[in-house]
Amino acid sequence: MFASSPTSFLSAVSFQPTTALKSSTPRNTSSTKFVASYSTKETKTPHFFATKMASSISLYEILGISTSASCHEIKTAYRKLARVCHPDVVAMNQKETSTNDFMKIHSAYLTLSNPEKRAQYDRETYNRPKWNISSSSLTSATIASMSGFPVYAHASRNWETDQCW
Amino acid sequence: MAEPAYTVASDGETTGDEKSSFTFPEMAIGIDIGTSQCSVAVWNGSQVELLRNTRNQKMMRSYVTFKDDIPSGGVSSQLSHEQEMLSGAAIFNMKRLIGRVDTDPVVHASKNLPFLVQTLDIGVRPFIAALVNNVWRSTTPEEVLAIFLVELRAMAETQLKRPIRNVVLTIPVSFSRFQVTRIERACAMAGLHVLRLMPEPTAVALLYAQQQQQSGHENMGSGSERIALIFNMGAGYCDVALTATAGGVSQIKALAGNTIGGEDLLQNMMQHLLPDSENLFSRHGINEIKSMGILRVATQDAIHKLSSQTSVQIDVDLGNGLKICKVVDQHEFEEVNREVFEKCERLVHQCLRDAKIEIEDVSDVITVGGCSYIPKVKNLVTSIFKGKELYNGMNPLEAAVSGAALEGAVASGVSDPFGTLDLLTIQATPLAIGIRADGNNVVPVIPRNTTMPARREMTFTTVHDNQTESLIVVYEGEGKKVDENHLLGYFKIMGIPVAPKGVPEIDVCMDIDASNVLRVLAGVRMPGSPKPIIPVMEVRMPTVDDGHGWCAEALNKTYGSTLDLVMVQPKV
Structure with a gap:
């Protein structure tokens, strides 16, 4: 497994916006493969435990909800994602990626479910010109695992077309 | 892996x-x-x-x-x-x-x-x-x-x-x-x-999630979550958990636990019935053991009876001319064990505080474990929740093992056509994990009640000029000082570049995966350079074996001051 050596472990952890170019990975590729290849290519990590996620993907996108989602919708989205992305429920070979994905989902949930933090996040985010919707291990994993999941049919943001791949 | x-x-x-x-x-x-x-x-x-x-x-x-x-x-x-x-x-x-x-x-x-x-x-x-x-x-x-x-x-x-x-x-x-x-x-x-190793109340939480799912309180994904407080008191331990449940997903909000249980009630009662027992039995000969055994069985019996009757007659011959003949009532039993019950109450309050949940927001109060049959235990929980009726959908003795069996099926990848196994418990860390820094203090890197899997990072620095080595000593627990916590392990990072104190940045990262494996990573950076100076060390914890109490003392005595670290205040 790629997590056995410190370098690859850390690079699997890191989440750099610079890798947006690798976004041409087909949508149906398994998330594990995607991150595995990503970690072999990206051997140098600028910050060595980049636990914070890149700002290029918004927390709303991580949870797959609109920026106007209610608190209730946020909770629902979080639980639905947990049901498919939590390492306890994914196949054995996806544990590593799903661990990273779940931590991102959880931290997005923590921010957005707290009105104060959400307001602060919104202020900071809207000051940016636009979100560079880059692909990342998370998006691919989330999309891959979420595809065909009914919730997105009536989610206000349509993921299929919003992604720029 | x-x-x-x-x-x-x-x-x-x-x-x-x-x-x-x-x-x-x-x-x-x-x-x-x-x-x-x-x-x-x-x-x-x-x-x-x-x-x-x-x-x-x-x-x-x-x-x-x-x-x-x-x-x-x-x-x-x-x-x-x-x-x-x-x-x-x-x-x-x-x-x-x-x-x-x-x-x-x-x-x-x-x-x-x-x-x-x-x-x-x-x-x-x-x-x-x-x-x-x-x-x-x-x-x-x-x-x-x-x-x-x-x-x-x-x-x-x-x-x-x-x-x-x-x-x-x-x-x-x-x-x-x-x-x-x-x-x-x-x-x-x-x-x-x-x-999987599950904290007992989280196993109960999983069973609760399944019951909620089945009873049709909600359909999958409706966000209306139910907050449940789980109070589990057995013979050895008392645990409390707060969980938010919806759609078969149980998110553990907070955990609190203590080493108090039926065993303490029993020992306090034995002490009460035979105040001089310690001296009498210190010889540990065959006769003393027999007496201790008889006393234990008789006291246990009496406590069981006091769950359903107001007073009990204890009449027992311990041998060696020792006889106990006494009537004990419920009030006396509760008085003798007042401290134990107070600790239970504090645990519930602590859990509520940690989860930032108000008493009014709790939908269900669940008491399980052998001690939940004791009237005083039921009373203390219901009185905290202002007389709220206790949840009665569970067998107090079977709840934890049933939850463990559910987790066994879920974690083995078993799926059920009726969706009864579409369950998930999102666990939280029961104890904080940190490293020794700033003298004899423990600086938590992952605080307690952090959702797992978790990964946190903190930056430390050297305390001496030209300090080339530093010791990463990992502790678990809630105390501020090292000796109030459990030592998990230690390792040394070497090759810190020669520099004035406070200059090298020592990054410590802790990672707990979903199977609860803890890894500690440490690396050194110099200001301005994002790259680690020396290869990052990754160590799986715990590393210590028996005798860790000794080990911790020796470590701190020998290296406490020379290989110390201090925390770097996070830059805003």
Whole structure:
């Protein structure tokens, strides 16, 4: 497994916006493969435990909800994602990626479910010109695992077309 | 990868992990090892089923008797526990003793058990022995537990007609990671692979999530969550959890636990009935053991009776001319144990505070565990919740093991066409994990009640000019000072560039994956350069073995000041 050596472990952890170019990975590729290849290519990590996620993907996108989602919708989205992305429920070979994905989902949930933090996040985010919707291990994993999941049919943001791949 | 710490494979099979979820697996069974009783449960395809032993019991006394050459445990043994206790050959309460050193107050409180527990107060494991043919046969809690687990395994294999390898075990919230490794070692000795260790109330939370799902309180994904408080008090430990449940997903909001339980109630009562017991029994001869055993059984009986009647007559002959003849009523029992009950109350309040949940927001209050039959325990919980009626959908003795069996099925990848297994518990860390820094302080890197899997990072720096080495000492617990916490392990980072103090940036990252494996990573950076100067060290914890109390003391004495670290205030 790629997590056995410190370098690859850390690079699997890191989440750099610079890798947006690798976004041409087909949508149906398994998330594990995607991150595995990503970690072999990206051997140098600028910050060595980049636990914070890149700002290029918004927390709303991580949870797959609109920026106007209610608190209730946020909770629902979080639980639905947990049901498919939590390492306890994914196949054995996806544990590593799903661990990273779940931590991102959880931290997005923590921010957005707290009105104060959400307001602060919104202020900071809207000051940016636009979100560079880059692909990342998370998006691919989330999309891959979420595809065909009914919730997105009536989610206000349509993921299929919003992604720029 | 998360290789189990001690895989002593009983046969040449794969190591459990990799294979199981693809081909349909050998499903893990759930085991609740209680301080006083154990039970085993399994998902039978449509519901959870508790296994019974040859005597048709679902609850088996947790003890092992050492006699002649072959020890035998409470699963198969035909003799009654009470009788065997009198001979000094039966060892029990291993869940209280496991992974503790001889300075621990819990070990000291175990000295009046009817077998030998000796302490030297130097931070090594206590001397525990059973009296076999007038010779003290030394043993360890791990060994006793392993012997017991072998019997449980054999029983389960006979009934399920398949080999058992994977198990989900429930553990108390307050168990340190070191104690967890002792449990894993005992399982390995018994040829079992631990798929998951669940804090007991989180197993109950999973069962609750399933019941909520089935009772149609909600359909999948409706965000209307129900907050439940779970109060679990058994013979050895008291645990509290707050969980938010919706759509079969139970998110643990906060956990709180303590080493108080029925055993404390029992010991306080024994002390009350025979104030001089410590002196009387200190010789630990065969007669003293017999007296202790008789007193214990009589007191236990009385406490059980006090759950359903207001007073009880105790009339017992301890031998050696000692007789106890006394009427005890409920009020007296509650007075004698006031401190224990107050601690329980504090635990509930602490849990509510940690979860930032108001009493009014709690939809269900669940009390489980053997002590939940005690009127005072029920009262103290209901009075905190202003007279709210307790949740009555669970058998207090079977809730934890049922939850473990559900987790066993879910974690083995079993799915159910009716969706009864579409369940998930999102766990939280019961104890903070940090490193020693700023002198004898512990700086938490992952605070308690952090959702798992988790990864946190903090930056430290050197305290001396030209300090080229520093010691990363990892502790677990809530105390501010090192000696109030459990030592998990330590390692040294070397090759810090020569620089004035406070310049090198030492990054410490802690990572807990979903199977609760803790890794500690440390690397050194110089200001302005994002690249690590030396290769990042990654260490799986805990690393320490027995005698860690000693070890911690020696470490801090020898290296405390020279290899110290200080925290760097986070830059905004």
